[in-house]
Amino acid sequence: MLSWILLLAGGCCEVGFVAMMKLSEGFRILRYTLLTLLFMGLSFYTLSLALKVIPIGVGYAVWAGIGAIGSVLTGMIFFHESRDIRKLFFVFLIIAGIVGLKLSTP
Numbered sequence: 001m002l003s004w005i006l007l008l009a010g011g012c013c014e015v016g017f018v019a020m021m022k023l024s025e026g027f028r029i030l031r032y033t034l035l036t037l038l039f040m041g042l043s044f045y046t047l048s049l050a051l052k053v054i055p056i057g058v059g060y061a062v063w064a065g066i067g068a069i070g071s072v073l074t075g076m077i078f079f080h081e082s083r084d085i086r087k088l089f090f091v092f093l094i095i096a097g098i099v100g101l102k103l104s105t106p
Helices: 002-023 030-050 056-078 085-103
Strands: none
Touching: 002 030, 002 056, 030 056, 056 085
């Protein structure tokens, strides 16, 4: 169970990493550049801990999926990106895939 919590935390850090990278404006704003590096390091570190128990294919797919979903939603909420219904449908498909992978993993 702890491994799945670490994987979730890593996925959330991945979202933080991408959001801070956007705010860094091409790594020109030092504060956001440093936060980008912090979130990136935390994301990879928690992923590495989770992969001690969770199979690599499932762990990486779930981690990347959380990052992808979170990044799309962060873009919509905080960066005023489009909220097209097709985009939301495909986010739902990623969520369904993540749930399926979780349910199929002992």
